[in-house]
Each structure stands twice: as C-alpha cells, then as structure tokens.
Amino acid sequence: MRFTVGLKLKTKADHIVIDAEDALIAALKVKADRPEAKIMYVRPSNRRGDARHPPHNLAHTPGKADR
Secondary structure, eight states, X not given: OEEEXXXXXXXXXXXXXXXXXXXXXXXXXXXXXXXXXXXXXXXXXXXXXXXXXXXXXXXXXXXXXXX
C-alpha cells in the first residue's frame, strides 16, 4: 500500500510517497532516512489529490545527493 508522509525539515514542509505495509512503518522509513525531520502526518495516498500536488519519492528526493 502507498502512504503519503508529511514532514517538516527545519522551516520547510514537504511530503513523500512511500510503499509500506502500514502507516507506522511508512513513518519509520522516512524517519530512518531523515532523522532530523518532524513527521506531521501519514495518510493513504490519494490519486486525485497527489496528481494536483505531486509528492517526492523517498529514493528520488532532490538535494539528497548533495549531502
């Protein structure tokens, strides 16, 4: 199942879509990749809403290669 995880890094808010078995695992995967992030919400992905505001994938996040 796909989940959208909303997070906040410093002062910027963002959201990422991730495949996971449940919402808790999705949040923990994001937190493991970005320990400094604050998890704001986790919800099942919504095809219509996510098409209007495309999220990032965890593996293809801009700026990750810069670290």
